[in-house]
Amino acid sequence: xxxxxxxxxxxGASRGIGKGIALQLAKDGYQVAITDLPQxxxxxxxxxxxxxxxxxxxxxxxxxxxxxxxVFKAVNETYKTLGSFNTIVNNAGIASVEPLADIxxxxxxxxxxxxxxxxxxxxxxxxxxxxxxxxxxxxxxACSIVGxxxxxxxGAYSTTKFAVRGLTQAAAKELAPKKITVNAYCxxxxxxxxxxLIDEKLGAxxxxxxxxxxxxxxxxxxxxxxxxxxxxxxxxSFLGSEKSDYITGQSIVVDGGIVFT
Ligand SMILES: NC(=O)C1=CN([C@@H]2O[C@H](COP(=O)(O)OP(=O)(O)OC[C@H]3O[C@@H](n4cnc5c(N)ncnc54)[C@H](O)[C@@H]3O)[C@@H](O)[C@H]2O)C=CC1
Ligand SMILES: CC(=O)C(C)=O
Numbered sequence: 038x039x040x041x042x043x044x045x046x047x048x049g050a051s052r053g054i055g056k057g058i059a060l061q062l063a064k065d066g067y068q069v070a071i072t073d074l075p076q077x078x079x080x081x082x083x084x085x086x087x088x089x090x091x092x093x094x095x096x097x098x099x100x101x102x103x104x105x106x107x108v109f110k111a112v113n114e115t116y117k118t119l120g121s122f123n124t125i126v127n128n129a130g131i132a133s134v135e136p137l138a139d140i141x142x143x144x145x146x147x148x149x150x151x152x153x154x155x156x157x158x159x160x161x162x163x164x165x166x167x168x169x170x171x172x173x174x175x176x177x178x179a180c181s182i183v184g185x186x187x188x189x190x191x192g193a194y195s196t197t198k199f200a201v202r203g204l205t206q207a208a209a210k211e212l213a214p215k216k217i218t219v220n221a222y223c224x225x226x227x228x229x230x231x232x233x234l235i236d237e238k239l240g241a242x243x244x245x246x247x248x249x250x251x252x253x254x255x256x257x258x259x260x261x262x263x264x265x266x267x268x269x270x271x272x273x274s275f276l277g278s279e280k281s282d283y284i285t286g287q288s289i290v291v292d293g294g295i296v297f298t
Pocket of ligand 2: 182183225226
């Protein structure tokens with residue numbers, strides 16, 4: 038690997054798992070660019086400050102992952118601003134909680150556009166940038182345990198995560214000759230705003246108070262606790278390092294023991 042300072046782009050990283058990953062990659066010595074939606078601008082700029090306090094350069098690009106042009110622009114701006122580009126973490130994602138019977142065309146299109154198309158645009162944009170410098174690179178995608186074992190009431194969401202696993206395998210096969218590895222992380226129950234939403238929606242559906250649904254899920258975890266973003270960032274740190282150079286096409290579960298693949 039070259040001695041130049043490495044740069045990573047993490048999408049949807051103003052908060053939650055993406056923020057945890059961005060901070061860990063900064064601790065690993067990466068310069069880090071992050072993207073998020075316009076309404077997350079203040080939180081994103083705060084995250085940029087926290088990354089810089091770790092002694093590396095950081096940059097925020099306002100970009101909607103569902104928009105191909107904006108994702109390509111984010112990768113290009115990352116390279117131009119920070120001077121190198123080695124790793125993309127296609128983290129941005131949204132959840133949707135409802136029985137299959139209630140899913141509308143609009144809901145399905147929206148979740149597909151963010152969770153599937155967004156990952157594909159990130160793969161395309163990163164591969165193009167890696168190829169232009171002929172140096173290989175690492176692509177790391179956000180999957181989920183529900184990409185291995187779908188959850189009831191999370192049918193649309195689970196379907197998108199199965200698609201991410203498929204994209205990860207196909208991209209790994211296509212891009213291996215260019216020294217680009219493609220892997221995914223599959224978290225379980227990570228206590229971020231996404232799970233606040235799932236807990237609220239599932240609770241409302243089953244008529245149980247807030248906090249009870251997530252507690253029930255956590256009680257089923259073999260290691261006895263819910264996950265935090267650092268648990269996921271530790272895996273991404275490995276996938277972003279040379280230590281994972283011989284691993285590609287894998288969607289790795291990091292869930293404390295819920296789904297046993
Ligand atoms: N929280 C959990 O238990 C799990 C989360 N995941 C996945 O991990 C990833 C991160 O999840 P969390 O941090 O929990 O979610 P979160 O909702 O806390 O954070 C997601 C971030 O992505 C951003 N985002 C949403 N749509 C976007 C778009 N179109 N373009 C750019 N940014 C966008 C949001 O503004 C937010 O900052 C997602 O892909 C999610 O599906 C997977 C398994 C479990
Ligand atoms: C949000 C999500 O992917 C799970 C498994 O909870």
